[in-house]
Amino acid sequence: MTDEQRKQVALEYLKGLDNGGVTSSGGSILDLFAPDAQVYFPKWGMARSKEQIQKLFSDVGGTLKSIAHHYSELNWIFTGGDLVVCEGTSHGEHVDGPWSAGDPEWGAGRWCDVFEIRDGLIRRCFIYLDPDYAGKDTARYPWLKR
Template sequence: MPAAVTPMTDEQRKAVVTAYLKAFDNGGTSHDGTPILDYFAEDAQFFFPKWGLAHGKAEISRTFGDLGSAVKSVEHHFAAFNWIVTGTDLLAVEGTTHGEHRDGPWRVGVPEWGAGRWCGVFEVRDLLIQRAFIYLDPDYAGKDVARYPWL
């Protein structure tokens, strides 16, 4: 017998995404001890720039391991999130961050063209993230400037 679908509100979807991002900020575990991968469906998709598209929890775990080897810490600015909800399983969030990359620290707005601004598009169903596509500039330390004459 197929598993029952759990109806969700937009606020519940936002809560799942927020809990995932807080676990990300906390080194991969929520404050109540929930491992970050527990927020994802078994067959979830995860996209991150310069990494590519991960299929399923095993590849998502590898993605997080690779990101963790480069990003020492990150803090999302939850109070400043801009949510776009659709009344369906899809929602998007635009936000800012600061943190430390292995190449140095970053803070949104310092410099204005640098890292710290991001957007994520999520599909949340049955209390789990089915799809997370993250859009940002992964050059956290702002070292890739030679290729952009306006910098």
């Protein structure tokens, strides 16, 4: 695969997230993953199969009313191999309240995903972000009280 092809798979994944788990072709976002794929999400852990990935997406997605990734602001890093890194921002609404990258500056909405994409399928997606979308976990960080 070319870097551009890998980028398109990753973009389809992000757009599927924004569309409630449905890809642009009307299929399931899970169709983008290899049967033995791994997905890491903070405070959830590692999902090591499509069944576990479905559980992860159900658990996390069940806390989100909406999410929108800012496609025009994505940064891409290509390794020349199967790894692709995408850094970006988002906004949306969690069951505990809305979020938007930069509002507040320390809050949720900035993220980085590391993908391994081979043969048109996501083999690994490690998601790095603050899962406190609504910014409620402030008591443990004294600098946020200022």
